[in-house]
Amino acid sequence: MARRLTIFSKLIITILILALLFFGGQWLLNNTQVGENLKNKAEQEQANNNSGTSDAKSSSEKKSGGLFNRSDSEGDENTLKVQLVMWGGYAPGLYFNEGAEANTRSRFYKDYNMKVDFKMENDLMNALNAWIADEYDVLVQTADAFSFYTAPDDLASMEPKAFMQVDWSRGGDAIIVKRGIKTVNDLKGKKIALAVPAPAQTMLVTALESAGLSIDDVQLVKTSDNLKAAELFRSPDVDAAVVWSPDDIIATRDVPGSKILLTTREQSHIIGDIMFAKQSVIDSKKELFDGFYEGWMRAVAELKNPGNAEKAAKYLAEFCEVSVEDAKGMMDNVYYTSHGDNINFFGLNNSFRGMKGGDLYDKMNQRFVQMGDNEKLGPSWRSVISTGPIRSADSKLQGTQYSAEKDKDFRPASSADKTIPAFATKPVSINFATGQFTLSENAKTIIDLQFAEIAKSFGNVKVRVEGNTDNVGGRQMNMELSRKRAKSVAGYLQTSYGMNPNRFVIVGNGPDKPVTGCETNATESCKAKNRRTEFQLIPA
Structure with missing residues (x-):
C-alpha cells in the first residue's frame, strides 16, 4: 500500500531539485557553447547599459577611449x-582568440586569464601614431x-623591441616582369616599380645581388604602396614591379x-614578419606577453x-572581409x-647556420x-629584441610539434x-693555385661575402x-680541374652552412x-675573367 510523503520528505526533495537545477545550470554555463553564448550575450547587454550611461559624458572623454573603446578592452590592463594588417600570417592568433575582438571564448582568456583585441x-x-599614444601595445x-x-x-x-617572429612570406611577395625579361640578370638598366620604404626593397636588393647587380644597376620608380606598384606595371612606364599576391597573378x-x-x-627566407612593443610595456605586462x-x-x-x-581560415576571412577560399589562399x-x-630567428640556438x-x-x-x-x-639587432617571452615558454613548448622547420628535401642532381x-647567375672570381682545386682562406672569405647569404x-x-x-693547358685536364674546383666550392657551403x-x-x-x-683569351685580363666560378639559381 502506497505511503504519503511527509512534509519533511517533501522539503528534502525540493532542496535536492533546486540544488540539481543550480549546479546543472552552472555546468551548462561553464562547459557548453550554449553557456558561452549566454554569458557573452549578458556581457554585451551589460556593455550596452554601460554605453548608455557613458553617453552623458563629454566628447573629449569619449575620445580618450581611442581605437579600443569596446567595453571588454577599454582601460583593461x-x-x-594588437595591430594587424591584411595578411595571412595572422591566422594563428585569430584562431586561438576565437576571432578578432576580446572575448571570454578566447583560449587566451581560458588558458592564460588574459584578453587580446586585434x-x-x-x-x-x-x-x-596610435602606438606612440599607447592605443596599441603591439x-x-x-x-x-x-x-x-x-x-x-x-x-x-x-625602446621598440621585437619579441616574436610570426611567419616567413612564401609566395606572398613577387617580382613580375614584362616580355623579354627572362632572368634577374635581364633587369639591368630596367625601370622597376616598388613601394618605399618597404620590404619590397629588401626583396629586390637581394634578388639583384643573386645576379651580381645592385640597386644602382636599375632605375627605381618609387611608389607609396604595393597596390600602386601593380598599377604602374600595367602602364608602359615600367618594365617590372615588386608586388604582393594576388596582384602578381592579376597584373601579369x-x-x-x-x-x-x-x-x-x-626567395624563401627574406621577408620575416615580426611583432614588437615598447620595452616598458613588455615589462609592465610581462605575464600577458608570455x-x-x-x-x-x-x-x-x-x-x-x-x-x-x-x-582559422574562417576567422581570417571574417577579419579581412574576404571569402574563405581567398583566406585559404592567403x-x-x-x-x-x-x-x-623563433629560437633560431632570435639567435638563441648557437648551432643554427640559416637565416x-x-x-x-x-x-x-x-642599405636603407x-x-x-x-x-x-x-x-x-641585439639591442632591439626582447627574448623574454621565448625563454619563458621554452620549457612548456617541447615536442616535435614545436620544432623548427626542416631544410627542403632536395632530390639528387639530375x-x-x-x-x-x-633564373639568376652570379659570376665570382675565386682564385686557385695553378693546377689546384683546394680553397684558400681568401677564397672561403669571398664565398662567405658574395654568395653564402x-x-x-x-x-x-x-x-x-x-x-x-682559361685556355692554358689541355682541354680535358681543364674540364676535370674546373669540375673539382666547383665541387670544392659546393663542399665548403655544405660543411660551413649545413x-x-x-x-x-x-x-x-x-x-x-x-x-x-674574351672568347680567344687574347689578354691576361681576359684569361683572368674566364677563370671564374658561377653560382646559378635554378628551380628545385
Missing part, C-alpha cells in the same frame, strides 16, 4: 591591444624594415607577355591539423614560424641609409639540372656551381664557356 590597420603611419612589421622604427631618435627613446594576366619572375616561395607568445605558438602547432586550419602564401623557428633576424635587420639597416630612405643607422635555364635567402632552390678556366648536398649541381665547363668578348 588585462587586455593586449584591430585591422593597414596604414602603418596611423598605426605608429605593432607588426618585418625584420628587414624594423630599423625604420629603431633608428629615429624620437622612436628609439621608446592583364599585361600580355608578362610573367612572374620569382616569388618568396623561391601568455600571448605561448598561446600563439600552440596555435601554430594546432594549425597543422586540417580541421583547425579550416577554422594562408598558403606564408609559413607560420614555430617556437623552434636569422639579425642577418636581415643588420644588412638592411645599412645608403639608399637614402633612412637618415641614420639604428642600433644593432642530368636535366645541368642544362635547365637559371644569397644561398640562405633562396632556401627553396637548387644552386648550380659551374667551374670555368646546406643539403643534394641541393648542389656541379658542372665543369673547362675553357668552353668564356666570357663574352
Whole structure:
C-alpha cells in the first residue's frame, strides 16, 4: 500500500531539485557553447547599459577611449591591444582568440586569464601614431624594415623591441616582369616599380645581388604602396614591379607577355614578419606577453591539423572581409614560424647556420641609409629584441610539434639540372693555385661575402656551381680541374652552412664557356675573367 510523503520528505526533495537545477545550470554555463553564448550575450547587454550611461559624458572623454573603446578592452590592463594588417600570417592568433575582438571564448582568456583585441590597420603611419599614444601595445612589421622604427631618435627613446617572429612570406611577395625579361640578370638598366620604404626593397636588393647587380644597376620608380606598384606595371612606364599576391597573378594576366619572375616561395627566407612593443610595456605586462607568445605558438602547432586550419581560415576571412577560399589562399602564401623557428630567428640556438633576424635587420639597416630612405643607422639587432617571452615558454613548448622547420628535401642532381635555364647567375672570381682545386682562406672569405647569404635567402632552390678556366693547358685536364674546383666550392657551403648536398649541381665547363668578348683569351685580363666560378639559381 502506497505511503504519503511527509512534509519533511517533501522539503528534502525540493532542496535536492533546486540544488540539481543550480549546479546543472552552472555546468551548462561553464562547459557548453550554449553557456558561452549566454554569458557573452549578458556581457554585451551589460556593455550596452554601460554605453548608455557613458553617453552623458563629454566628447573629449569619449575620445580618450581611442581605437579600443569596446567595453571588454577599454582601460583593461588585462587586455593586449594588437595591430594587424591584411595578411595571412595572422591566422594563428585569430584562431586561438576565437576571432578578432576580446572575448571570454578566447583560449587566451581560458588558458592564460588574459584578453587580446586585434584591430585591422593597414596604414602603418596611423598605426605608429596610435602606438606612440599607447592605443596599441603591439605593432607588426618585418625584420628587414624594423630599423625604420629603431633608428629615429624620437622612436628609439621608446625602446621598440621585437619579441616574436610570426611567419616567413612564401609566395606572398613577387617580382613580375614584362616580355623579354627572362632572368634577374635581364633587369639591368630596367625601370622597376616598388613601394618605399618597404620590404619590397629588401626583396629586390637581394634578388639583384643573386645576379651580381645592385640597386644602382636599375632605375627605381618609387611608389607609396604595393597596390600602386601593380598599377604602374600595367602602364608602359615600367618594365617590372615588386608586388604582393594576388596582384602578381592579376597584373601579369592583364599585361600580355608578362610573367612572374620569382616569388618568396623561391626567395624563401627574406621577408620575416615580426611583432614588437615598447620595452616598458613588455615589462609592465610581462605575464600577458608570455601568455600571448605561448598561446600563439600552440596555435601554430594546432594549425597543422586540417580541421583547425579550416577554422582559422574562417576567422581570417571574417577579419579581412574576404571569402574563405581567398583566406585559404592567403594562408598558403606564408609559413607560420614555430617556437623552434623563433629560437633560431632570435639567435638563441648557437648551432643554427640559416637565416636569422639579425642577418636581415643588420644588412638592411645599412642599405636603407645608403639608399637614402633612412637618415641614420639604428642600433644593432641585439639591442632591439626582447627574448623574454621565448625563454619563458621554452620549457612548456617541447615536442616535435614545436620544432623548427626542416631544410627542403632536395632530390639528387639530375642530368636535366645541368642544362635547365637559371633564373639568376652570379659570376665570382675565386682564385686557385695553378693546377689546384683546394680553397684558400681568401677564397672561403669571398664565398662567405658574395654568395653564402644569397644561398640562405633562396632556401627553396637548387644552386648550380659551374667551374670555368682559361685556355692554358689541355682541354680535358681543364674540364676535370674546373669540375673539382666547383665541387670544392659546393663542399665548403655544405660543411660551413649545413646546406643539403643534394641541393648542389656541379658542372665543369673547362675553357668552353668564356666570357663574352674574351672568347680567344687574347689578354691576361681576359684569361683572368674566364677563370671564374658561377653560382646559378635554378628551380628545385
